[in-house]
Amino acid sequence: MTAGSNSISPIPVAPVGLSSRAQRFVEVDGIRVPRQDFRRHRDGWIERGIPVAEIDRAADFQDRWGGLALPPAPFYEGGPRILNAGCPKGSGAEGWSFPAGAGRVSMPYGFMIGPDGAFGIDAHRWTPLHAGTDGWVESLALAAHATRWARTVTRIRGRAVTSLDLGGYEPVPEVQGVTDTWWRGEDSLIALYRGEAVGLDAPQCLEAHVYEGLDEWGLHGG
Structure with a gap:
């Protein structure tokens, strides 16, 4: 399914690079729902001073994971309901991060992709859980x-x-x-x-x- 598609693919194709176990998990237990089209936000985000490289990084995440709904995680109140990138935020000192998807319930932290690509939570401090979203899945x-x-x-x-x-x-x-x-x-x-x-x-x-x-x-x- 291409970015911006309004169709739902009940049997998603797992991204390449996952273990066979994770591939089965994504394709058997996951579904794809319509994902956000980044193209309509790109110019506005650039005008707000968000680096093009960070927008492209979020777009790459969206191409790989956007719109993927997986069963709840056994901790973190289930994790993101649907994997979806959001508007990058950050500074030159701390680096840029972007949301990885809204939580299933109200939480004192958000799920984020950090400056180095790690999947983690942003609470009192940025805390990477896994070195990448592949690791979370x-x-x-x-x-x-x-x-x-x-x-x-x-x-x-x-x-x-x-x-x-x-x-x-x-x-x-x-x-x-x-x-x-x-x-x-x-x-x-x-x-x-x-x-x-x-x-x-x-x-x-x-x-x-x-x-x-x-x-x-x-x-x-x-």
Whole structure:
């Protein structure tokens, strides 16, 4: 579907570069809805002093992700309802960011794409969650996959998260973890959600999801 199309594609084509697991997740569980056409805003944004390079960066995001609705994330009150770029904002000192999509509920932060392309939240401070939007989508896909195949799922909250022993675990690279990370063990996966704790200066918001009893497919499927 091209930018500005008014049609809905119930079976979106996953962007290239995702793992096979994330591709299946996007194409089976996602839908495409009409996306914003950036062309009608471009001249006005340039007149407001927004650099052309930043407008193009937002437009590239929109071409890749705009209008994609995915199932709710297991944290951050579900994440953006629909991935959609917004008007870039920023300064020369801090760099430019742009919105990644409106939240599903009222939140004390927004979902943003940072100056270096990271996907994160803008609360008391900018907090990158994943090094790119691909990582956010990979994380959603992995959470859906692990929930389906794990024998048990345990949620740990607050300071108890800091006591988790990750010895024997290795990071899951495809999620491009920065503040939020995934870890793979012998028969388990652990998701660490630290973004709210860091961005809101609220250690009580730390949360980990431990998926246990996974076989080889549950650990690596995709």
